[in-house]
Amino acid sequence: MRSIQGSKKEKMAAVAALREAKIATAYEPFPWEMKMRELLPVPDKSRFLSLLLLPMATDGTQTRYNSLDDTLARADAWLASCRCSGVPVRLVRFQTEALLTKITGETAVPTVNMLSDLANLSNVSLYGFEDYHGVDIGMVRAVRLWYAPSGAAGETSLEMALRQGDTRLGFSINRTKEGFIYVSSVADESTPGVASTRSGLLEMHRAARRxxxxxxxxxxxxxxxxxxxxxxxxxxxxxDTVSLNQKLSLYRHALRPVTLHFLAWDDGVLPPLPPPPPRSPVIVLSTPSESDIEELDGDDDGDGPGPGIEGGKGFQNIRLPDSWR
Known part of the structure; x- marks a missing residue:
């Protein structure tokens, strides 16, 4: 009888101890520098790519903004435009981000009162509250678009080694309307004294075009x-393509090798794009001026600017004099 009572008391004590028991925390040192250097595809660099889209302001005071729906539509349009232009990226996800701002005047009161209307709050780009000092603080809702290269490899790298006799790097760059910088032309095998001939950049450029x-x-x-x-x-x-061209040329003058990384792609990753409507064609090529043709002479492989790139002011091939290259 005593043994039964003793076992009950032990169980009750164990249950009470179990109820009160807490798992302790601990600290584990992690070799961040070594792991970031050895395990990441690009040492010490994240492969998570994103674009932050602020809501469109409707006036010059920066106190009225278009709706969250509008910002999401802009993000969607930017990503679709990237695909039409030939930029090898794919969507990962969207998220909203709240950014602090100060609101005053006519916008302050209705914006602060908007917090009581939860039904309308879901789609607004600016909402606010009054802090303890009577200052109206606004929260601007931006959209973070997370994207990734369409290829499973993510990014691919190429090292361009420079030699004493190199007269040019041997390639030109341009920029899409979405803000991406791409290699628009590469000197072919018949061009002497260029680093791109030895590095394999010409083969990569031709593969991208194919x-x-x-x-x-x-x-x-x-x-x-x-x-x-x-x-x-x-x-x-x-x-800016001009300053980037200058930096690339400094690599050549200093005879320092430069590592270039490119967004990778896989065939068949992206579904075929629907045909564009007749009133807004995807490809619009501008007519180069005589000076542009003279600057491009001898440095282009004849492939042209690339698929789906719209011409226009600010997006021509920006070239530097031969003294830079």
């Missing part, structure tokens, strides 16, 4: 050259 893709630069010397922001005015923040 696949109907652009050879898009993602990093130069480990530094990202991808677009990253759409402003409230609708402009895409991206990298």
């Amino acid at each position: 696949a109907g893709k652009l050879l898009v630069l993602s990093r130069v010397g480990g530094e990202s050259v991808l677009p990253w922001l759409v402003s409230t005015a609708g402009d895409v923040r991206c990298y």
Whole structure:
């Protein structure tokens, strides 16, 4: 009898102890630098790509914005335009991000009161609240578009080694309306004294054209050259081709090898695009001026600017004098 009572007391004590028991926390040091250097496809660089789209401002005071639906539609249109242009990217997901801003004047009161109307709050781009000091604080809802290269490899790299006798790098770059920088032309095998002939860049460029893709630069010397922001005015923040050309030319003058990374693609990853409507053709080629033709002479392989790239002011092949290249 005593043994039965003793076992009951032990069970009750164990149950009570189990109820009170907590799993302790611990700290495990992780070799971040080594793992980032050895395991990432691009050492010390993330392969997660994104574009932050701010809502479109409806006036110059930056206090009224279009709806969240409008920002999502812009993100969707940007991604669709990338595919039409031949940029090898695919959607990963969308998410909204809240950015703090100060709101005053006529916008403040209705924006703060909007918090009581939860039905309308879901699609607004700006909502607000009053803090303890009586200052109206606004939350602007931006859209973060996460995307990835369409190829399973993500990015592919190429090292361009420079020699004393090199007179040019041997390739030219251009920029799409979506803000991506791509290799628009590469010197062929008959052009002497160019680094691109030895590096294999010509073969990559031809392979991209055969696949109907652009050879898009993602990093130069480990530094990202991808677009990253759409402003409230609708402009895409991206990298300048003139300054990038200058930096590439400095690699040649310093005889320092430069590693170029490109967005990879796989055949058949993207479904075929529907034909564009007649009133808005996808491909619009501009007519080059005589000066443009003279600058391109001897440095183009005759393949042209690439698939689906719209011409126009600000998106011509931006070239530097031979002294730079």
